Amino acid sequence: MTRKSKIIAATAVIGIAGVGVGTAFVVPAIAGQTEAASVALSEQEAASIAxxxxPGEVLESELENEDGLMVYEFEIQQGDAIREVEVDANTGAVLENKIDDGDEDEGEETDDEDLEEAETNQN
Structure with missing residues (x-):
């Protein structure tokens, strides 16, 4: 193999490796663009609804797939409280509007405790 052939072969191998690495970074970005392209509302439109x-200041927003339903989730600062508002990314319906306590599991335990207390009071 001549020196020129070795250089061409090495360049080809490096080029192919570079494409593989580039693809690893680009594919997730394209997947996110595909999700955003498959919804009727832009993030700004959904933020206006939220x-x-x-009312308040949007601190964070995210487009999520929740059990097949595309939803924009917003964290909105209202004074000292932070509200979590979910907006259907296709219809604009407000699906959730609650104060974010920071720990969803804690709230679920409270609901269970309330249910147990109500059952105890009935007996």
């Missing part, structure tokens, strides 16, 4: 439901 801010009508819970």
């Amino acid at each position: 801010l009508v439901a819970a």
Whole structure:
């Protein structure tokens, strides 16, 4: 193999390796773009809807797939409280509007305790 052939072969191998590495970073970005492209509302439109439901300052937003339903989730600062507002990314319906206590599991335990207390009071 001539020196020129070795250089061409080495360049090809490096190029192929570079494409593989580049693909690893690009594919997740394309997947996120695909999700965003498959919804009727833009993030700004959904944020406007969320801010009508819970006036304040948007701290964080995220487009999520929740059991096959595309939902924008917003964290909105209202004074000392942070509200979590979910907006259907296709219909604009407000699906959730609650104060974010920071620990969903804790709230579920409270609900269970309330249920147990109610059952005890009935007996």
